[in-house]
Amino acid sequence: MPELPEVETIRRGLVRKITGRLIVDVSFGSRDAIRRIINMPPKKFLRKLKRRKITGLRRRGKFIIFELESHFLVIHLGMTGQLTLRDPRKNDEPFVRHPATGLQRTRQHPPDRHTHVAFFLENGNSLLYRDTRQFGRMFLVRSADYKDFFGKLGLEPFTPQYRLCAFAERLKKRRLPIKALLLDQSFVAGVGNIYADEALFEAGIHPARLACSLLPDEQERLFKALSLVLRRGIRYGGTSFRDYVNAQGETGQNQEDLRVYGREGQPCFRCGGPVTKIMLRQRGTHFCSACQRPHPY
DNA sequence: CGTTGATCCTGGGCGC
DNA sequence: TGCGCCCAGGATCAAC
Structure with missing residues (x-):
């Protein structure tokens, strides 16, 4: 699904709303999907994220990267991954597929069977990770390992190295x-x-x-x-x-x-x-x- | 080493 | 209505 422009659009839509926020809790969907998507046991994932502050949001290729204080949370959305904000003060809408175009129309939605991870922020909003085909992946990367993690990735468009x-x-x-x-x-x-x-x-x-x-x-x-x-x-x-x-x-x-x-x-x-x-x-x-x-x- | 095809998933659309 | 098959913004890995 998401290529560079889609991931960049998501990043831009999130950056002002989550920068500076604390992650107060994380909840998970089905065990099987979680085991595929996250590179560690969910309890460990929760322990490492709880009470962490999101200090910034980056992108590298198709990866969206949450800057935490000592780690980076790196997410790849695979084919069908979605990252959406949910504000409990606003109304939820169900997923509706447009009969002619096949496109989904929704604003914010409650978690459903394809919502595998929910990050709860201290302002009450949540960041939902939904992924029908479960090809997406999440990684927690220590700051020291950041360069290594992206070591084999190629030229990044819109940077000076893209020549x-x-x-x-x-x-x-x-x-x-x-x-x-x-x-x-x-x-x-x-x-x-x-x-x-x-x-x-x-x-x-x-x-x-x-x-x-x-x-x-x-x-x-x-x-x-x-x-x-x-x-x-x-x-x-x-x-x-x-x-x-x-x-x-x-x-x-x-x-x-x-x-x-x-x-x-x-x-x-x-x-x-x-x-x-x-x-x-x-x-x-x-x-x-x-x-x-x-x-x- | 570089290149290729099978594989991981769910769901929509189509032909029968 | 249902079944089987093919296809879908992706990436990894065994096998050549």
Whole structure:
């Protein structure tokens, strides 16, 4: 589910509301789900979090990172993870799936069978972690281990380290389809299936091209396309295809602005030809077969 | 070493 | 209505 723009949108929606707050309690859902999601016994997790103050909120790739006093709580939302705030003074609304779009409409909701962790804050609000498919993970990382934890993660877009020369150098070493490389978090952090397809379309590059075969101007177009589509995703509050909601429980708007993802058979915005969908490494892959040629010559 | 495909889950949608 | 199958914003890991 959530790629860099979605995680960043959640972060921005939470940062003012939880920074400086104390975690007074943590409650858990079903045992089996908790064992998968948290990297330690729940009692230990609770002991380490109780009475801790949240001093800040960061993001690295698709990870959202809660700064505590001696630790970081690192959360990866997997495919269907949701982090939402619940204010007991406001009314709850049930999850409602829109019959036509399939999108969920909700503001805040009470915990249900997919709500696996609730963090209770001293101001009465709670932060709910809900995850239908249970692919998300939470880690408590000691401050000293922080760098190590993210050691293998790749270039971070929108930072000074995200530079064309580093990008091109990494590209040249890899002999696999460029789409597959874009999904590899040790290359560029934060890119997932939607934004990989969107960036390749913007750059006019066929998803099955071998990464090492990209010509210099293609490398540069892809480098720029990635930051373009990610920035656009953030500006529109993320892409809601199914489960993604922001910290307030609202869907994003970026699905209205996608060029190829989810548009199979519909006209390419550039040439008018039909958008093609193929399976590449078990992932749905959308592109325009006229604008994104399999061979550059 | 690098690359690949199976696997972990639940649920929605489709064909029969 | 129901069943079986395929698909879904992801990442890990055994096997080549």
